[in-house]
Amino acid sequence: MSEQGARRGQEDDWWRQLYGEDAAEGGEGAGGGGAAGDAAGSGAAPAAGAPTGAGPADVGPSEASDTLDERVASVLRTVGPPGWGDRPPPQPTPADAPDRAAPAGNAQTVETPPRAAPDETPTPGPVPPGEPPARRVPLPPPPPSEPIPLKATGPGARPRDVDRSAPPPAPAVTYIGDRPPTYEAEPAALPAADPAALDELVPDTALEGAQYGSLTLRAASQRGDSARYRGDVRRDALLTARFGAGRHALILVAVATGRPAVEGAHRAARDACGWIGSAVGRSYTQLAEDIHADRRGDLKAGLQRLTDRSYGKLRARALERGGPPEQYTAALRCLLLPADPDCRTRVFFGVGAGGLFRLRDGAWTDLEPVATDHGTPAPLPATDAPARPGPGLPHGPGTAEYPVRPEPFLFHAAFARPGDALLLCSAGLAEPLRQEPAFAAHLADRWSTPEPPGLVPFLATAQLRAKGHAKDRTAVAVWEA
Template identity: 60%
Template sequence: MGSGPPTYDPEPTALPVADPEDLAGLVADTVLDGAHHGSCVLRAVSVRGDSARYRGEPRRDALLTARFGAGEEALVLVAMATGVRATPGAHRAAAEACAWIARAVGRSHSRLAEDLRAGRRGDLKSGLHRLTDRSLGRLRAGAADQGLRPEEWSASLRCLLLPADPGCRTRVFFGVGAGGLFRLRDGVWQTVEPQLTEMAPDAPPAETPEGDRLTMDLGLPVPPSPYEPAPGPPRAPFRFRASVARPGDTLLMCTDGLAAPLRDEPGLSAHLTDRWSAAGPPGLTAFLADIQMRVKGYADDRTAAAVWEA
């Protein structure tokens, strides 16, 4: 799709360079997963982009799917992350971000599942905000070990929480950074990405309690103060959305590698509408083929998780 044929070959070419002393760090070209819990069917995939395939670079996107608990008390987590472009080992940072948030959610899954069933959106938002901050904080803390600045050893992070209880149709999205959250309802795509109405945790207020407007941050360097430590890099705002699914809905969470062409290329959204408006969800290989639909000018990694509601 697009203005012409894609620049790169449709299949993988060069493998990433391997370190014989660190074979555990190898990243597969493609990861594919799926499940059926409660009233929803999950499909998830992460695919190396055409550009990385051509250059023999590893996939910077990471994908993690996990079920915590058993029966109707279980909670399903889908986490995806993208490492910082041009940072050595960015794929490791993405994988670590997914692992940190999975550990945090897994340790708190009983309380999170209870809050989901009870509809405590405020508790969910504040709790998941803390877990996300701690997880990404742990990731940034390891930057020095890599010889990098904290903002380089970081990642965008996007997550879905799905209760296994068929009587609970609340779906929770949370995360930090670029990507997309879409819903296909009655044959029409809707952008349901949360609006950023709140500032980052360490950002200054827009005005004083007395109502005086503060000077805008123009990105100018601040002279060091002998009384205060130098401020750290600004953090991206936390994103949160809890919504109630309807039978027939399809919810799609993805990294920016798929979100950008889905927003910009009408042919791609129309194609997925035709493919996903059928009687049931696609099988794993069919879902992989759908996500791999190529669009001229878009060659980044693509990671996506789609949830079909029964």
């Protein structure tokens, strides 16, 4: 017999001894005679010399318990990790029941060793000669864990506390009236471009802001609905400039609008802002002193001369271009704002259509000044060419005689109180503000907040639409702290 066959025979004898099949079942061929089996079943000692099938180790009396549980514990102490044989056996389960049922008088419960914890894997030890290796009991599957809730990731994934009782937020107001305006709210067509004059392109929207001393400035200029639809260039021009520094600085805001349906109207508006800005910048020191001293008469006379000079240059430019002087012109409105927080005098001057309003305690006041010169143009300073005969027709650059400005000069000086908001605007915003009460109420509600709005909220309010008002619009607001 080979070594493998001998070892298998030893293993079979060991299992028969372990589970006691020969002792539990009588009859021949079961490993012992019938008498021995009956003696084992009745508890009587077998006759002397009778074979028992238990082997030499079982001969003679023994004080130790020789039950199946003790044998299993002995095996576990031998081949298992420390402490296995000392653990209480688990309760039998249907899967652990023996293949054959033992007689009722000698019933034995076959039990399996306790299962190791998921993180404890029994380490097999050396197997004694003549004993089979320990059976590997399959590890039970881990208990089912709680399902992991699906969570959104990325911006906005953080849960928010929603007040179910609170009413939903009101939709944003984009227009005033019972129906929307004719044109779409967003730009549609770009203006035509000249490859040789790309510097004359005007953006759809201009936005500006600043804060000096007690004042906060917000300014926005944008194409009207009609110009956006037709691809026309914005005719409104906006200039914000600071001259000087510190408490002696002077801020100029100029808004100009070229004439409608005139070629080059946007250039006239830009030239008007540029020339009045240059004139104020050269004289800002004297102007700042007059504002601090509240010399309104001197201010009006000086600003009127500067305005007339700027319009004279506009007419001269028209002659250079070969166009009619009365077409190359623009409505011009300006604000002078001292940066000194101790000086709250605000000076307005200009020519042409537009608006000047004050927002105080949630209500608008129209500050549009009354014309006092009845359209009589003032002569240019003595530095220009002498005037030809004829009242009110000074001679400027070129050879033609022309009036200095098309409309009366406007001037107004006001003292600002904390909490006031001063609004300077072109005709595109002044008209709906005067003609649409709901429009004025909405602007007053948005701009009566304790803190001035940011640039984007200011623009969103300034571009509120109203049916029948599709012009370019420019708004300059100054909040007083």
